[in-house]
Amino acid sequence: MTAHPTNPTCVLALDQGTTSSRAMLFDRHGRPLATAQEEFPQHTRLGEGGVDLGIVEHDPEDIWRTQLDCARRVLSDSGTPATAVAAIGITNQRETTILWERATGRPVAPAIVWQSRVSAPVCARLKARGLEADIRRRTGLVLDPYFSATKIVHLLETMPGLRERCAAGEILFGTVDTFLIWRLTGGRVHATDPTNASRTLLFDIDRQAWSAELCGIFDIPPAILPEVRPSSGSFGTTAAALLGAELPIMGCAGDQQAGGFAQGCLAAGDAKCTYGTGAFLLCSTGSRHVESSAGLLSTLGCAGGAGPNYMLEGSVFVAGSLVGWLRDGLGIIRRARDIEPLARSVADTGGVMLVPALTGLGAPFWDPHARGLLVGITRGTTAAHIARAALQAISLSVADVVSAMEQDAGAALPRLRVDGGAAANDLLMQMQADVLGRPVERPAMLETTALGAALLAGIATGFFADAAAVAAARCVDRVFEPQISDAARRTLVEKWHDAVCRSRGWAT
Numbered sequence: 001m002t003a004h005p006t007n008p009t010c011v012l013a014l015d016q017g018t019t020s021s022r023a024m025l026f027d028r029h030g031r032p033l034a035t036a037q038e039e040f041p042q043h044t045r046l047g048e049g050g051v052d053l054g055i056v057e058h059d060p061e062d063i064w065r066t067q068l069d070c071a072r073r074v075l076s077d078s079g080t081p082a083t084a085v086a087a088i089g090i091t092n093q094r095e096t097t098i099l100w101e102r103a104t105g106r107p108v109a110p111a112i113v114w115q116s117r118v119s120a121p122v123c124a125r126l127k128a129r130g131l132e133a134d135i136r137r138r139t140g141l142v143l144d145p146y147f148s149a150t151k152i153v154h155l156l157e158t159m160p161g162l163r164e165r166c167a168a169g170e171i172l173f174g175t176v177d178t179f180l181i182w183r184l185t186g187g188r189v190h191a192t193d194p195t196n197a198s199r200t201l202l203f204d205i206d207r208q209a210w211s212a213e214l215c216g217i218f219d220i221p222p223a224i225l226p227e228v229r230p231s232s233g234s235f236g237t238t239a240a241a242l243l244g245a246e247l248p249i250m251g252c253a254g255d256q257q258a259g260g261f262a263q264g265c266l267a268a269g270d271a272k273c274t275y276g277t278g279a280f281l282l283c284s285t286g287s288r289h290v291e292s293s294a295g296l297l298s299t300l301g302c303a304g305g306a307g308p309n310y311m312l313e314g315s316v317f318v319a320g321s322l323v324g325w326l327r328d329g330l331g332i333i334r335r336a337r338d339i340e341p342l343a344r345s346v347a348d349t350g351g352v353m354l355v356p357a358l359t360g361l362g363a364p365f366w367d368p369h370a371r372g373l374l375v376g377i378t379r380g381t382t383a384a385h386i387a388r389a390a391l392q393a394i395s396l397s398v399a400d401v402v403s404a405m406e407q408d409a410g411a412a413l414p415r416l417r418v419d420g421g422a423a424a425n426d427l428l429m430q431m432q433a434d435v436l437g438r439p440v441e442r443p444a445m446l447e448t449t450a451l452g453a454a455l456l457a458g459i460a461t462g463f464f465a466d467a468a469a470v471a472a473a474r475c476v477d478r479v480f481e482p483q484i485s486d487a488a489r490r491t492l493v494e495k496w497h498d499a500v501c502r503s504r505g506w507a508t
Contacts, residue, residue, distance in 0.1 A: 008084055009086075010026060011025070011086050011457050011458045012071065012074070012454075013088075014067055014070075015091050016090070016092045018093045018096075019039055019042065019277060020037050020039040021037070022035065022036065022450060023035070023036045023037075023070035023074040024447065024451075026450075032451075033078060033080075034074050034078035035074060040059075041058075041059070041062060042056065044057075053118075054360070055116050055118045056113040056115040058113055063180075067180060071242075082243045085247050086457075086458060087460065087461045087463065088184075088238065088251075088457060089249075089251030089454050090249065090453055091252075091253055091258040091452060092177040092254060094114060095114035096112065096113050096148075097111065097112045097152055099162070099166075101170060101171060101172075102169065115278075116145065117145045119151050119153065120369075122145075122150045135217065136291075138205075140198070141201055142366050146362070147200060148173075149200055149202050152173060152218070152224075153218055169223045172224055172226070174192065177192055177252050177253075178190065178191065178192045184238045185237065186239040188236055189236035190226045191226050191236075192228055193230065193253055193254075194228060195254040195257035195301065195302060196253070197226075202220065205299070210222065210225050210228070230303075231251065231253045234248065235250070236248075250456070251455070251460060253453060256282055257301045257302050258448070258451075259420070260301050260302065261301070262419075263417045263419060263448055264417075265301065265311070266301075269409070270283070271283040271415075271416055272419065273418050273419075273420075275418065275420035276421060277318075277320050278320075279394060279398050279401075279422075281402065281416075284311050287308065289310045292312060294403075296312045296405060297314070298310060299312075299313045312408055313363075314400075314405065315362040316397040316398060316401060317358075318356040319422060320336070320420070321358070322354075322393065325358065326339065330383075332387065339425070340425050343390075349389040350380060352385045353375050353495060354499075355370075355393060356390070358371075361504070364401060365504065367505065370504045370505065371503060372503065373506075391427060393496075395431040395432040396493065414439075416440050418442050419443060419448040420448075424446060432480070433480040434489065437482050441476055442478050443477055444475040444476070445475065
């Protein structure tokens with residue numbers, strides 16, 4: 001094995017997302033040096049007559065292959081030897097559920113993606129037993145197909161012999177971070193961090209531990225669960241043959257919490273929204289676990305100090321994927337970036353309202369049976385009106401979550417920090433400021449999930465001095481100020497809520 005240098009030059013972030021895997025190198029100032037990215041297939045299942053069943057799956061081998069390829073490519077393309085890497089940080093799509101054989105590392109089923117509604121019957125059954133309140137009290141989460149435990153139950157109930165193999169210790173469970181750590185370490189480490197564990201419905205966020213009571217409620221063998229380690233700390237070392245040296249894995253966090261860490265959301269009241277496949281909002285409540293009464297989740301963020309960093313979270317299931325649907329489903333744009341000029345070609349939506357409930361509604365409604373709605377169409381409606389309505393729908397979905405956060409927190413958010421690929425869309429960001437009635441602050445570095453993973457790993461190894469590196473690495477690119485009147489905002493929100501109401505329960 002080659003000795004590790006005493007003066008490394010970079011940190012390697014592995015950013016495993018819903019539609020692609022990415023690897024990025026960051027220098028001591030938190031600046032990106034190089035990037036490699038690769039998309040991988042999405043698998044959906046249709047029922048009789050082509051009906052969308054709401055089932056979304058990934059091949060775990062595609063996840064592994066693309067993530068490893070990106071890591072190798074970012075090193076080779078940039079001319080960076082593995083020995084120049086101080087540490088690896090991992091951030092990942094959350095809730096996506098993978099089960100694999102302990103002996104071979106082979107997955108026993110496709111990965112069930114966080115978007116999948118396949119376990120909706122499991123949720124309905126548990127709700128009918130009156131268990132939701134207890135589950136919510138322990139986990140901070142609602143009982144929804146979004147989360148990992150119900151997906152595990154679905155696999156246990158549909159795969160013969162799987163429950164017995166799990167109880168015998170032959171099968172392991174992990175969210176995507178855990179699966180990658182297992183593969184990267186050659187099967188030596190089966191671990192996750194609190195931000196990912198807190199998204200499974202099996203983790204008590206007050207006790208900061210797996211819950212025997214929750215495992216009993218879901219009838220999930222505890223033997224399959226990974227060890228929970230601090231987000232900034234050791235997760236083992238990579239097998240030398242994978243990247244050319246044994247590299248320490250020193251950071252791990254779910255994508256939204258990693259983005260929140262990079263955005264400096266460490267004090268009560270700090271809030272951010274990441275626009276990716278979905279739109280995900282986090283608002284720190286500091287050391288206080290706030291139980292939402294407005295349809296939000298309570299979860300754990302990356303801690304900047306000794307104690308936990310509790311957060312309120314709202315998840316909008318469809319954001320960037322709505323633009324993807326306009327491109328791939330309707331064919332009204334050729335590339336995702338074409339939506340902004342098309343939407344700008346008209347002054348307004350022409351009365352068109354789009355509710356993007358393509359996989360149900362997330363926060364604050366939590367309706368897995370809602371379906372997408374396009375209303376207000378006339379003979380004068382064009383592709384441009386629909387494109388503008390799509391961007392408006394994303395901004396209004398986010399505004400609903402912000403309103404719920406303010407209700408729970410008992411205070412108005414002074415501003416919203418934004419990141420993610422769709423945050424580059426100036427029209428969308430202006431719409432967001434308009435419907436919120438407050439400033440939207442966009443950083444120069446939009447891929448904050450990868451930066452957060454790099455900061456967690458770099459702080460743990462001393463590559464970054466301390467959490468002050470978060471602020472130093474963050475540079476504001478532009479602030480969008482509201483430009484519409486309060487009366488116009490109220491009218492728009494009222495129409496939106498009317499449309500949302502009409503979309504709910506459609507697929508029951």
